[in-house]
Amino acid sequence: MPALLSPATCTHHQVLIVGAGAAGIATASSLISRDPSLDVALIDPAEVHYYQPGWTMVGAGVFDAPSTAHTMASTIPRGVRWLQARVTGFDPVSRHVVLEGERTISYEQLVVCPGLKLDWAAIDGLEDTLGRNGVTSNYRYDLAPYTWELVQNLKQGRALFCQPPMPIKCAGAPQKALYLSCDHWLRHGRLGAIKASFYNAGGVLFGVPDYVPALMKYIEKYDVDLHFSQRLVAVDGPNKRATFVRTLPDGSSERHTEPFDMLHVVPPQVAPDFIRNSPLADSNGWVDVDPHSLRHRAYANVHALGDVANTTNAKTAAAARKQAPVVANNVLVALGRRTGLARYDGYGSCPLTVERGKIVLAEFTYGGKLAPSFPTWLLDGRQPTRLAWLLKARVLPPLYWQGMLKGREWLARPAPLATEGAQ
Known part of the structure; x- marks a missing residue:
């Protein structure tokens, strides 16, 4: 002690x-x-x-x-x-x-x-509805079990997953929640009745391009609606509505509101x-x-x-x-x-859990240079592998x-x- x-x-x-x-x-x-x-x-x-x-x-x-x-x-x-x-x-x-x-x-x-600091207050209405009304986040100890509860109980409807502007801790975590949820719904024959969408405030799926092809295969496999340059700004939990600001190519922006049955939020971080x-x-x-x-x-x-x-x-x-x-x-x-x-x-590493039992193990240093810990014949981090899952789990x-x-x-x-x- x-x-x-x-x-x-x-x-x-x-x-x-x-x-x-x-x-x-x-x-x-x-x-x-x-x-x-x-x-x-x-x-x-x-x-x-x-x-x-x-x-x-x-x-x-x-x-x-x-x-x-x-x-x-x-x-x-x-x-x-x-x-x-x-x-x-x-x-x-x-x-x-x-x-x-x-x-x-x-x-x-x-x-x-x-x-x-997880800046929950930066999103209007979020603090009032976290842990209720289908609104959750794996970024909090007390809410991660609620995520699993929602995933198990959702039978149909819209599931929205969000990623705020960088920097955030574990940039892959918003996607991990998406992939693992979709994998569960697929395995239980519900993915057709549940439509998943990913709203990313950034302009790319992942910051190191070498890992994007493998991730895109899962976006396609789970038929995810992928949205870039979209930032969550408000949540109306009782009415299950999420408001986003979309940044347009000319630099202007517009607001739109989306209905949801489940909303996984990652707050801005400062x-x-x-x-x-x-x-x-x-x-x-x-x-x-x-x-x-x-x-x-x-x-x-x-x-x-x-x-x-x-x-x-x-x-x-x-x-x-x-x-x-x-x-x-x-x-x-x-x-x-x-x-x-x-x-x-x-050096940084992000084990991207693309399905239960497989992970894309992203490892890289400054400038996005790949930095694998294992030889590619044993574990190619650019591909989903069972070995990477065993490493993580x-x-x-x-x-x-x-x-x-x-x-x-x-x-x-x-x-x-x-x-x-x-x-």
């Missing part, structure tokens, strides 16, 4: 980590595994740590929701101190983090990884308020870091990783798994305890809990930082 400290009695740490999600705990574990004598503290108010990549599987009836939740106390690594508090601001010049109640904690090195309003943020509100060293561009003793960083990689747990060892190494370099900076190459959850969060860097050892692209 971690040492749970009161902020009132804890005023300074060598390394202070803001956020105990996947990125924060993995970084803390990687630091302690490299140097057990290090004074590391994590700040996070949450009681529960969630394996969020599992929620798509919960929404398809593959995982049970409780299997994706562990207590925070059991998840934080031994040797790391836990401050169960809420951060409200930063003073990077004086090296202080401000907590709720105006208490401050000083640090030598700061790691910022509080994740992002940096947390205390990040957006801090000196650490760039003009878009994300923490401003060098994309390779993950060190802040203005404050050399600040690093950031995970969803809150302004790097252009996909915001996934797989990205955090690769970033955490890089940040751990580079923090130790900054403390004078190690030589040789490490480099993050932009059987291997990745224990790899997350017992590998990544324990500082075991299987297939995640950091590479040296080359001169190119470094700062």
Whole structure:
């Protein structure tokens, strides 16, 4: 069990980590595994740590929701101190983090990884109807089981699936909900009576072109109405109406309303308020870091990783798994305890669950360069495979809990930082 400290009695740490999600705990574990004598503290108010990549599987009836939740106390690594508090601001010049109640904690090195904010309120009427009236989202622990309930009970009608503007965490998750739902309806002979539509605020099905052909085969297989440049802006749950704004080629826009029997929503996503309003943020509100060293561009003793960083990689747990060892190494370099900076190459992974039992395993680095973890004769990520499904369903959850969060860097050892692209 971690040492749970009161902020009132804890005023300074060598390394202070803001956020105990996947990125924060993995970084803390990687630091302690490299140097057990290090004074590391994590700040996070949450009681529960969630394996969020599992929620798509919960929404398809593959995982049970409780299997994706562990207590925070059991998840934080031994040797790391836990401050169960809420951060409200930063003073990077004086090296202080401000907590709720105006208490401050000083640090030598700061790691910022509080994740992002799901902006449910950005869609008119959505908060009033979530979890009711056929409106759901796999982006929330308590709603993913409702997704599965709706999928099982829907016999006919219209099912709408939405994707907001980028950036969002796990850009493939909106499609995963679509494919797994359609697969269930197809297997039960209902897909003809249920018409699925996918409303994507972007202009392409997936940002890395190599994976699009395989995905389009499933769009055709499930006879999905595919709509681009369409953003969900309002939901009328009781009357089951969804309003979209369509961006036209000339830049103008128009609104239209669609009826639904089931609506799977993914909300717009932004940096947390205390990040957006801090000196650490760039003009878009994300923490401003060098994309390779993950060190802040203005404050050399600040690093950031995970969803809150302004790097252009996909915001996934797989990205955090690769970033955490890089940040751990580079923090130790900054403390004078190690030589040789490490480099993050932009790796991200998205296991696209196109049907129950098969996955298109998208793996790529900065610029959409393919970065497969396995030889193509064993697993070609551009094609749907059973092996990729077994990886997602059987291997990745224990790899997350017992590998990544324990500082075991299987297939995640950091590479040296080359001169190119470094700062």
